[in-house]
Amino acid sequence: MGQMLGPLREGAPRHIGPYEVLARLGAGGMGEVYLARDTAPGAPPGTYVALKTIRTDVAGEPAFRERFRREIRVAGMVRSAYAAAPVGGDPDAGTPWLATAYVPGPSLAQAVRRGGPLPVATVRALGARIARALADLHAAGVLHRDLKPGNVMLAVDGPRLIDFGIARAGGATTMTATGVIVGTPSFMSPEHVAGARHVTGASDVFCLGSLLCYAATGEDPFGEGPVAAVLYRVAQAEADLTRLPEELRAVVTACLSRDPADRPAPEALAELLGGTAGRPPAWPEAVREHIGEYGRELAQLVASGGPLLEVPAAPAPTSGTPASGGPGLHAAPTVAPLPVPVSPPTPQRRRRRGLIAAVVALAVLGGGVGTYLLWPEPAPKKPATAGPPAASGPRVPGVDDRGLADASGVVPQNAAQRPAGWKPWRAKLSAPAFGCSGNEKALVCRTTDGWYEALDPANGKKLWEASAGGAGRGGQSYMNDHGVPWIVDKASRPTVHDSVVVLAWEGRLQVRDVRSGAVRWESKEPMQGTQREVTRPIVADGTIFAAVAGPSPDGVIHPPIGMAAFSLTDGRKLWSKMLTSDEIPYSETRPFEPVAYAKGQVYALSDGGLVTYDARTGELRGQVDRAAAECEAVKVLGDSAYCVSTPHVVDAEERLHVLDAATLAAKGTVPASLESLSADVISPKAFAGFAKEGLGVYDPKDGTRLASYPLKDTAPAGLKQELSSPLLAGDRLVFADYSALYTVGLGADGRPGGLKATPVPGAPGPRAEEDERDPNYGIVYGRRIRQPEVLPVGGIAYVVYDKGAVASVELPR
Known part of the structure; x- marks a missing residue:
């Protein structure tokens, strides 16, 4: 009963006892378990059970039949609101069976x-x-x-x-x-x-x-x-x-x-x-979503009016007949974002399908035996777009320009995360955008004046706005002549995670409801705040990881910096570690902060290079070797971590390193073709990133270049635009400039297809450079031409441009 619905195999029974068999739930050593509907006269409508059966060959052995008889007898003794209710059983039937309430x-x-x-x-x-x-x-x-x-x-x-x-x-x-x-x-x-x-x-x-x-x-x-x-x-x-x-x-x-x-x-x-x-x-948001997938799958099956069947394998192609590229059988899915494949309804069932909706009221359990209520649904409106739904994948809690918490740039796409009622939209933030994060519940952006604004992903309408430090609008963030950012109130980028958004600025850590903006809790821990434009809290495993200020003796301008772990639920401080040991001079200032999380470990940049800690206890697990000491960020893939050295020397090339994900020890050298790749995307299928010649896609096993896409400057003379960092959204590499969204599909073997450009309605297009320098401060971020951001969620791309224009479009296929 732990699996989701699988198709009935050829020869599977269609009726057992008083039950109509609808789908396969799983198998055990002695038989199979089916989802079935009670068709006995007088049975409440919509009663679904888990039907455990004994294989025909086993049922003929008296010892096994007696064991099953005992199981039915023991199950019949169970009466608890917190156990799956027994419904009935027959150990003497041709196919012995035991029915208990189906738990979706x-x-x-x-x-x-x-x-x-x-x-x-x-x-x-x-x-x-x-x-x-x-x-x-x-x-x-x-x-x-x-x-x-x-x-x-x-x-x-x-x-x-x-x-x-x-x-x-x-x-x-x-x-x-x-x-x-x-x-x-x-x-x-x-x-x-x-x-x-x-x-x-x-x-x-x-x-x-x-x-x-x-x-x-x-x-x-x-x-x-x-x-x-x-x-x-x-x-x-x-x-x-x-x-x-x-x-x-x-x-x-x-x-x-x-x-x-x-x-x-x-x-x-x-x-x-x-x-x-x-x-x-x-239940946490992820568990609620997981439960909901079972309910939606059951609803889709009920709406089909028939059992879930295997699709016969396509006949072998004959002369003049093209071969089919589709699979022969439906596999039992692990998630249910897409409609469940079912047998075509008969004319009678088709009429019934129009009378009941694919909606299951999971909260109503009639008599504890698995009775679910169905209610009529209005005729569906014409969909806003004619494009196919996004590819299936696990639900993601939130996305930013790095992808997920592992920073690999890989973002699974799940059609269940497409907002209800979505259609393409465009919107405008109150000030230039300066780092965003989002999911299907909200898109939250920091702006250059130290504020946060949240938009509804379904239509682009503003949900709420808030100031980091309480200042009014109109402030300016800038970079001084030493290359050090000065951001209003040191406000970090937001991190959207399930139903909340985590914000950090100098002296404050705050968690808000992502839809309403209501403050759930706030910590006055001495937070370090922004150290670079990319600074953000890392959220995973029910924990927030963020930089905190160390002790500040008199006269010290740049005190030591640490990192702390906080409970996402209530803000309790779980542990803390120092990332630097002394005052940091301007020349050695780097983003000393957590940079990624994967498999129970959190990665951070210290004054000794990248380090990794046990996310639960804060125990140090490893530190990079000298060769990778100039790496400032890390991307994790399986048991390997990849980092790109960032040399602070003019004209020095970046270098990609492969490390052990657990200890950060050097794991080996990367192929020469990958050494100078920025490696924005690290996935089992392909590595991808921008190099001198354009976007490169490489085989992760041996570094073979699979494709290269020269990216010419499409801006007219006197105008300029930038490219976003690429991400792998499902099976497509995706990035954007100021005019279009670009996608490259990857096949099952990782082989890339052609580069496709899709115009983005509302995109600002190339623009003239303006004087970005202020004589008193330095480079003003709000005047600078900066790269856009693409946040792909549920088959939708939310494209955010530096001046604050935001567009929402469907990912092309």
Whole structure:
């Protein structure tokens, strides 16, 4: 039940018992699990179940049929608001089956793998409800015996415990008839491992402690490695809780006591975690979106009026018949941004399809057995654009000119992130743009006068505006003669992340609601503020990483600079480290700040070069070698990190370095063709960036140049324009100048296609240079011709120009 909907295989049953089989949910050792609809007379309309079946060859063996009979009997004993409700079963049918309520959502394991660890408050609420489910099971004389993240499903109104395949009534042993231990090694109890004659309710509590640790850290508390080693650590109750938030440590430690008598009872544990009264768990935005994908997929299937079927493979081409380039079968999707492929509706179903909408009311569970309400929807309006939807991919929390937090320049495109009612638009900020970030909820830009303005991605209308330091409009940001920026109130670029935007300036860190602009919390930590035009907070893993000011002795103009980690939820300071050790002279000023995040590590620039820290603890993990000491930023791809040295010598060339992502040690040399590439995009398919000859696209394995696109100056004489940094939006490289949006499609093998130019309505076009210098200050940013920014989200490109013009267009295909 942890998978999303897959097509029915050829020969799959269409009806089992009173159920119409609609799609495939997954498979196990003895059979398959289907999504099915109850068609029995009198059944509430829209009742959907997870239908577990036994394979025909296995069903003929009395031992397996008896085991399934026992599972049906145990499942029938389960009555809990926090467990998937049993509906019925028949162990004697030709195809034995067991039906439980269908839970439209991911498993806890899937949600954490995709969205990262859950906030402490969410873990508490989730744990209290699963503890309550265990209390209900134990009261009925049932032990679960396989409590693990894959057996906890996340629905919009809370978690559900599932899968009673190895559950037993009280007094059962921990082994099968053949002496094989049952359960999942990382989520067993010491009693399981010891093969004790009897497990107890305390064994389920131990497993729940392991599950809570996983939910809060994303890691198994007993580590990885050979099964024997994991089982030994479980047997000794040697859990690693160092990354567990302090607020959860006491209760999880109690659950993981080696002595079962020292573990809290499920009822007491539920209260220790905060009880189950009140609202359901506050799922993070990423989890809510994940759950929503399941609901949308179910809605699309229901609207189709028929089951999800495999598409027959195309016949082999004959003479004179072109070969088909499409795949033979539909694969079970991992996300659901696109309409689910379904069989064509019959004429009767087509009429029914016009009467019901593809909308599922997930919050309504009729009688706890999976009844979903459907309601009519007005006839759809003519779409604003005729272009196809964007390619599918995971949801991204926010995008800026570097891409995502790993700074690789790779931005997956998910059509579910296209704002409702979107159509092309153009808008104008109140002052020149100076760094933007956005997602499907809002586009937030810093302006050169130290303000922030938020636009609605659907139509370009202003949502809110705010001053960084409280100053009025009209201030100017500039660069002095030493090349050091002086930005109004040292306001950083904004970082949009899910439903919030993070802002930082001198002396202040602030988190606002991205739609309303309301301040959620504010910290008066001595923030360092902007050090370069590119300065921004890094947000990932429920944490904000930002530069902070160090101690400032009297007479010190440029005090040491540090970096701190703050809780995104409430602003608590988690840890801090110094990035510089002394006063920094003008000649050595660089952006000493966090620059990227990937796989639990945050990367920053220190006075000793790039360093990397454990994002949870702040423990130093590595530092660059001398050869890469001039690198100021890093891009992370898998187990490698790439940085470009920025020599402070006239006419010196930039140089690309490849480093170990964990330690930043030199990993090897890059091919000669890549050495002088700016490497704006680092992806498994291709490296891409601007070089002297134009845009280059290279094979990441050997540096072979796959394509080169000379970029001529298209500005008429006396006029000028700039190019944005390229990003990889789905399967297309994308960048812009002052007139057009440029795209280069990449094939499945990374081979680039032709360069396509698409005019951008509202683009300012090339313009004449103006006097950018102020005799008293230096270069004024608001007068300077600067590169535009392209933010690709959900198949839409938001193009921001330096003077404040903003355009929203569909990415061409």
